[in-house]
Amino acid sequence: MVRLTREPIDYPALTESVRAPHCGAVALFLGTVRDLTGEHVTVFLDYEAYGPMAEKKLAEIEVQMRGRWPAAQLAMVHRLGRLAVGEISVAVAVSAPHRAEAFDACRYAVDTLKQLVPIWKKENAPDGTGQWVHQSVKPGSPS
Amino acid sequence: MVTTVHLFAGARELAGTESVAVELPAGATVAALRVELARRIPVLAGLLARSAIAINHDFAEDARILLPADELAVIPPVSGG
Numbered sequence: 001m002v003r004l005t006r007e008p009i010d011y012p013a014l015t016e017s018v019r020a021p022h023c024g025a026v027a028l029f030l031g032t033v034r035d036l037t038g039e040h041v042t043v044f045l046d047y048e049a050y051g052p053m054a055e056k057k058l059a060e061i062e063v064q065m066r067g068r069w070p071a072a073q074l075a076m077v078h079r080l081g082r083l084a085v086g087e088i089s090v091a092v093a094v095s096a097p098h099r100a101e102a103f104d105a106c107r108y109a110v111d112t113l114k115q116l117v118p119i120w121k122k123e124n125a126p127d128g129t130g131q132w133v134h135q136s137v138k139p140g141s142p143s
Numbered sequence: 144m145v146t147t148v149h150l151f152a153g154a155r156e157l158a159g160t161e162s163v164a165v166e167l168p169a170g171a172t173v174a175a176l177r178v179e180l181a182r183r184i185p186v187l188a189g190l191l192a193r194s195a196i197a198i199n200h201d202f203a204e205d206a207r208i209l210l211p212a213d214e215l216a217v218i219p220p221v222s223g224g
Binding site: 031047048049050052053054056078089090110113114115116117118119120121122132133134135136137138139140 | 149151152153156190193194195197200201202216218219220221222223224
């Protein structure tokens with residue numbers, strides 16, 4: 001299951017949703033809003049997505065994962081909108097028969113999301129200024 | 144053909160609009176779209192050079208030929224996750 005949401009992410013429920021009798025390992029990744037980026041203080045983030053394409057890319061990641069880790073279960077949710085420091089922007093839960101696949105698959109999902117999915121964050125400072133974060137490489141290009 | 148290009152995040156902020164209508168000759172490529180966008184909105188040029196172009200929700204190469212019904216978007220470097 002992969003989706004976007006504007007609601008707080010219920011990661012315990014997300015984790016439970018991937019549990020299965022044949023999966024002895026469960027890995028959960030949470031991305032949370034940090035208070036500092038280098039020297040820049042963040043008061044809140046704004047997350048925006050190109051909705052239809054973001055959903056398409058999330059679905060493609062899911063398909064890739066099914067191919068590489070057929071026995072694994074995946075649930076991935078990214079939140080959009082305004083998030084305060086400490087709030088959860090993304091949750092990825094993966095279960096697999098053994099821990100090697102669970103860790104690898106979870107990492108793959110997070111890393112690939114961060115490269116391919118058209119979602120952007122704006123960092124908002126205490127003085128009221130905000131800056132869209134566009135530091136990564138041209139999206140979709142081979143890494 | 145006149146085609147609409149959706150702008151997001153920093154691109155939208157620089158351009159001051161969520162979308163821009165662009166006039167291109169039939170058979171124009173993504174590369175030509177880039178040139179025309181930079182010409183129409185010079186402040187966007189720097190970020191545009193670091194951005195991908197999406198056609199119908201997929202990343203598109205510069206050599207791709209645009210069709211009138213294509214949904215186009217400028218995809219600046221992403222920062223989700």
